[in-house]
Every structure is written in structure tokens, then in C-alpha cells.
Amino acid sequence: MTGDVACAEGALAAGCLFFGGYPITPATEIAEHMSERLPEVGGTFIQMEDEIAAMASVLGASCAGVKSMTATSGPGFSLMMENIGLAVCTETPCVVVNVQRAGPSTGLPTLGAQADMMQARWGSHGHYEIIALAPSSPQEIFYQTITAFNLAERYRVPVLVMTDEFVGHLSERVVIPEPQDIRLAGRPVPKGRKDRFKPFRAGPDGIAPMASAGEGYRIHVTGLTHDERGYPTMTVDAQTEMMERLVGKIRRHEEEIILTDGYRLDDAEIVVVSYGVSARTAYAAVDEARRSGIKAGLFRLLTVWPFPERRIRQLAERVKAFVTVEINLGQIHLEVERCAAGKAPTLLVGHPGGAIIPPEQVIEAMQTIAKEGQ
Amino acid sequence: MKKAAAPPPHPLEDLIRTDRIPHIWCPGCGIGTVFSASLYAMKTSGIDLEKTVMVSGIGCSGRGAGYVNLDSYHTTHGRAIPFATGMKLANPELNVVVFSGDGDLFAIGGNHFIHAARRNVDLTVICVNNFNYGMTGGQVAATTPLRARTTTTPYGNPETPFNLPLLAFASGATYVARWTILHTRDLTESIAEALLRPGFSFVEVLAPCPINYGRRNREKPLETLRLYQEKTIVRNDAHPTELEVDFEKGVILGKFVDVHRPTCSDHYDQICRPKDLVENAQAEAGA
Amino acid sequence: MAFWRAPLDAGDIQVTRGIVYILEDRCKGCGYCIEFCPKGILEFSRSFNKKGYHPPVVSDKEQCVNCHFCEIICPEFAIYSVEAPS
Numbered sequence: 001m002t003g004d005v006a007c008a009e010g011a012l013a014a015g016c017l018f019f020g021g022y023p024i025t026p027a028t029e030i031a032e033h034m035s036e037r038l039p040e041v042g043g044t045f046i047q048m049e050d051e052i053a054a055m056a057s058v059l060g061a062s063c064a065g066v067k068s069m070t071a072t073s074g075p076g077f078s079l080m081m082e083n084i085g086l087a088v089c090t091e092t093p094c095v096v097v098n099v100q101r102a103g104p105s106t107g108l109p110t111l112g113a114q115a116d117m118m119q120a121r122w123g124s125h126g127h128y129e130i131i132a133l134a135p136s137s138p139q140e141i142f143y144q145t146i147t148a149f150n151l152a153e154r155y156r157v158p159v160l161v162m163t164d165e166f167v168g169h170l171s172e173r174v175v176i177p178e179p180q181d182i183r184l185a186g187r188p189v190p191k192g193r194k195d196r197f198k199p200f201r202a203g204p205d206g207i208a209p210m211a212s213a214g215e216g217y218r219i220h221v222t223g224l225t226h227d228e229r230g231y232p233t234m235t236v237d238a239q240t241e242m243m244e245r246l247v248g249k250i251r252r253h254e255e256e257i258i259l260t261d262g263y264r265l266d267d268a269e270i271v272v273v274s275y276g277v278s279a280r281t282a283y284a285a286v287d288e289a290r291r292s293g294i295k296a297g298l299f300r301l302l303t304v305w306p307f308p309e310r311r312i313r314q315l316a317e318r319v320k321a322f323v324t325v326e327i328n329l330g331q332i333h334l335e336v337e338r339c340a341a342g343k344a345p346t347l348l349v350g351h352p353g354g355a356i357i358p359p360e361q362v363i364e365a366m367q368t369i370a371k372e373g374q
Numbered sequence: 375m376k377k378a379a380a381p382p383p384h385p386l387e388d389l390i391r392t393d394r395i396p397h398i399w400c401p402g403c404g405i406g407t408v409f410s411a412s413l414y415a416m417k418t419s420g421i422d423l424e425k426t427v428m429v430s431g432i433g434c435s436g437r438g439a440g441y442v443n444l445d446s447y448h449t450t451h452g453r454a455i456p457f458a459t460g461m462k463l464a465n466p467e468l469n470v471v472v473f474s475g476d477g478d479l480f481a482i483g484g485n486h487f488i489h490a491a492r493r494n495v496d497l498t499v500i501c502v503n504n505f506n507y508g509m510t511g512g513q514v515a516a517t518t519p520l521r522a523r524t525t526t527t528p529y530g531n532p533e534t535p536f537n538l539p540l541l542a543f544a545s546g547a548t549y550v551a552r553w554t555i556l557h558t559r560d561l562t563e564s565i566a567e568a569l570l571r572p573g574f575s576f577v578e579v580l581a582p583c584p585i586n587y588g589r590r591n592r593e594k595p596l597e598t599l600r601l602y603q604e605k606t607i608v609r610n611d612a613h614p615t616e617l618e619v620d621f622e623k624g625v626i627l628g629k630f631v632d633v634h635r636p637t638c639s640d641h642y643d644q645i646c647r648p649k650d651l652v653e654n655a656q657a658e659a660g661a
Numbered sequence: 662m663a664f665w666r667a668p669l670d671a672g673d674i675q676v677t678r679g680i681v682y683i684l685e686d687r688c689k690g691c692g693y694c695i696e697f698c699p700k701g702i703l704e705f706s707r708s709f710n711k712k713g714y715h716p717p718v719v720s721d722k723e724q725c726v727n728c729h730f731c732e733i734i735c736p737e738f739a740i741y742s743v744e745a746p747s
Binding site for chain 2: 017018020039044045046048049050052053054056057058059060061062063064065066068082083086090211212213214215216217218219220221222223224231232
């Protein structure tokens, strides 16, 4: 099956029961597949009038207690930003899939890119933390969509699955495990007296339990800065407290959230940093480089945000250089540069968008660095 | 000396977040009255309050959700209706009420309004129409009368306003009514009716905005209420095309549309979830 | 009201009487209740509340007929009437 279909199947395996979407190339197939399958599992599909409405409907459904998602691409992602901010502020779990395509603006609708990565981190206004995953194959999209739901529910945060048109339209073998072999997480539920419940009082792990609409908790949820009762509170103190909770709940659990994969990393001197479809380029390049005598390794980001700062800083102490491979003109590269902090040179093998980077370009870059080192 | 018995509480005391009263609305603001009427309607209609949710957008009217002692959601500007749609579809047992203002629902939120009406989503939409954007200081809105003064139309409004009941009717709303805050009993009855019936119900309520709209258009709040008393007429049989807001000619109030057609969920269940389809899919999965 | 003849049950008609409760600190002095009380028995008080507004006072307690109009027109949840015990 294609990546898009695998994404939809992953969502269904995770227990998603609501999809509010809008067609956009190359994510339309996710909506189409969900429209067919959701009624079969007792869920609801609706195609809303625009992406803004789609994201709003996803939040409404999630607040009603249902695992919800949407899928889009660049232009729709931009439209959804305000409501993603609402999800962050109201701590509403949801999954947003961005099947990236070349931009800016309408760009190349049928050709992929990885150029929304910074937007994934900072697209909505205000300062906040968010989780973004980057799958590189249909099988991986299946699993990462499940992971996305688990993270969203556990941390009460929107989780972005940042795939791209190449993987979305790629058809590969996907093994779907038995339901009993899939681990699912739900949102933390409130305990204790309903009339004493404070909807934004964090538990010991920094996350507040979530009451859904209609359960009798009579909560108030607002996008305005609020206190633990959920009431709008226009003070700097309330802002400080709320920000600490929103940002802290992710930062504090970074070790559990961040997933990375090291390939031939142990003795690597030149480390390729990559994610998503570009990681496939990177694997090939690393193997070829090794064959030609370069001690290459790959540090693959399965979780792009939060960025694995600590790991990059550690690697920077011992490696000769980093090579970032991504289909944009330098976005995650900026993070690698920042975290390397000058301890190791960082090189970008980028692309303006529309095609997968051929491994040769990465090998060339690695050879250039290797020669400079000598 | 005999100790005075404690006075009985206000009839709506259990439905308002008393720890946040007095609310932020200005003296003479009509929103409080519409809000109060909505709460009375919720009580008298007999709907299950535990399953009743209020969703609002941004603006003075949008603050209403913060004062009701029910599950309430204060969402982004213009997006209360799609949020409410998602909520209702995910849990059809909820009674979802959208309480917002004319700017939020019909300018930025206009597209969402017409689609929800078209779909006949089972929502009750209460629109407080005070002819401007009050919260931000009184800018022109899609409902501001021609030539009226607002902060962004200092020479007078060069645009003509919407006829909201006509817009709702044309989009497919199955219940459309218009009242003013002075017609409180009719308003409460209308809202109660809207709450009890399935489908997209829309109630427009004309309300004064004394500090922003009223002040700039030489209308003290009591003068606005006098207008509501003297320059309105109740005509339930009026056709939505006759419902322009023109206080010179007289503004028509009443219940204009009350029809029944299948809701969004009814159709989805009938068409997308036929029993045999579901059974077949399950059988195939098992095979 | 002028009658052609006195109604046969004129002696039996009971007019409801009400007691008005005013939550002074909620009032914002808009004057709607005063203006629209059908018996005209509300007026602005000379004292003012915590915020400086003049809440209403009942000028003639006996005349309240418990119509609840002050209660339903008030935007502030500040005034309500309750049926007086007969």
C-alpha cells in the first residue's frame, strides 16, 4: 500500500474515530481512505469547507473525547496554524499529518519536499513546544502514526507527522500487526470529585488530566492565557505558570519522546544527519562511503521536534563533521549547526524541492570533507 | 432580634460561574440579557445540562462561554461553528450551543456558518447582533447599518449590512428567528424551542452596545431599547427577504423558519453507515 | 380597567405579590429594570455600590406583582423576584 493509505490504516489501528479533512495534493488519499474506513469502525469522517474548519472540527471532536486527526500539505498546513496554536494552549490531543510538497505557496503540488520542518516547530504564533515525527517508508508511517496518537494523548499536545509526497505516494509492503500486539495510550483521566476538578492542574508528571465534554466536570477551556481552573487570567504570573506547564511537560519528558536511530555510528567520523525520505538517501550514501574507506555513519531523526540536542552535542565532541541531508535549503541544518556549536563543521546537502536527493551528492560532500581533513 | 433568613439565590445561580461575576460586559450591554435568556431557556427546556456544551468564538459575546457553569469552549475567532460541528459529530449525545457575536459568526466565520447550515448540523446558534466589533473598540462589521459611525468608518459606513435571517434561510437553516433583548420572553421561548429541535437552529438577537456602537451613533442604551419597543413589529409569517434591519421602516421580529429535514448525522448514518456495509466489512475482516 | 359591570369573581381575584431581591454589588446601573418595570416601582438608589453605580431600590414593595421582568431584562443577574407568601 502507499504511504498515505498506510497512514490512514495506522490511525485506525491507533483507535482514531474522527477525521475532519480537506482535499489537498498529495494528502487527499488519506482523507479518501478514511472516508471509506471510518464508518466501518464506528468512526465519523467529514470533509469540511476549508483546512481551518478541518482543524477546528478535529479539536472539537477531541474535546468530546475521541481520538481525532487531519491530514494536509503545505498550503493547508499554513491555514491550520492558528488552530494548532489553540490545540497547544488548550492541551487538546490531536494528530496532524503534513504530506510535504515543494513550496512556497502553491509550489509543486505533486512533488515532495521537506521544507515545512521549521514551520512545524514555529508555525503558530507565540512560543510553545510541539512534537513532530518523520517517517521514511509506508511501513514506518503506519507505526509512526500510532506513535503520534500515543504521544498526543499522553502529553495532551498536537503531534505532527511530517511525511512527504515521495513516501506518501510510494507503494511498499506494509505488515499490519494484530491489534493485541499494538500498544495504545489514552489521555490521562481525572479522578476525584467532579466539582473540585481543576482542568489545568498538572499531575506529578507535569500533565493535567483531561475531562471530556459531557462527563459532568463542567470545565471551561479557552485559548486565552488561563489559570488551573481554566479561567482567563490576564496576568504575567498566570502566563509564566501556563508557559512553564506547556513547555515543561514536553521538555521534561524529552528522553521518552525523542526517538532516533544510529546506523554505523559507533566509530563514525563523518555523521550524516537526516530524516524522512532523505534518510533513505543517507543510508545508501553511508554504505557507499564506507566502501570507499570513509568512516561514515547516519544519525537518523525519527522525532524531529523536540530536536535531539543532547545527542548532537555529544556527537559534536568526537566526530570530524556533520552532513545534513534534507530536501530544503537548510532548516534542520540550522539546528545541527546550533548544537554542534562550532565543535565540528556542518555541511548541508540540500535541495530546493521537488526531487529526492541522489546519494551521489551526499557521497561527494562526504568525500570533500574527508579530503579537507587530510 | 430575629436573625433575617438568608435570601433565596438568583434562579440562575447554579448555572453561572459566580466566582467570575460581575462579568466584563459594559453597563447596558445587551449580551448579559441574551446570555441570561439562554440560560433560562436551557433550564425550562428540560435538556440534560450535564450533556450541554457552550462553544463560543472571540469577542464580547464570545466571553459568554466563560461565565456559564457548563462544559464550555472559548475557541478561535470565527471558528466556533466548525469546532462545535466536530464536537457534535464525535458525540451526538451532546447538546451543543454556539453563543457568539455578529462579527465572529458572520465575517470571519461566515463561511463556516453557511456550511453548517447547509449540512443541517444539529446545533443551536445564538448570535448577539450589536452591529459592530465591540471587544476591539467598535469597528465596522458585516451587520453595521449604512452610514453608521464606527472606528474604521469615521465618515460613515459605506457598506450595506447582511440580512442575517435571509442568509441563514438561504444556507438551509431549519429554524430561524430574530428577537431583541427587550423581547426577552419571546427570546427565551425561541431559544428553548431551538434547543429541543434537531437541526441547525439560528436565533439572531439585536442588542445595544452602548460604549462602542451606541456612543458613536448617538444612541444611549435606553434609546436603543425604545427603538426596540417602538420600531419593531412581530410578524412570524414574514419572508426572510423582507427582514432588512431598517429602524426607519421598522424591523421585523419573529420566528420565520421552522421546518424539519434530516440532520447531518441522520444522513451520515443513513448513507455512509448502512448496516449491511458494516456487517460485510466486519465479516471480511474476520475471514 | 373600566368594567361595564363588576365581574362576578371580582372579590376572588388574587393578584400575585412578589418580593424583589437586589444583589447590589452586581449592578452596573444600566437602568433597564427601572425603566421597564410595569408597575414603575423601581428607582435609582441614592447610595452607590462598590463600583460606584447606583443600584435600584423598590419604592413601593406592596405593588410588586412578581412579573419577573426586572429579573429577565437585567444583564447582570443582579435582580430577581420571588413570589411573596400569601
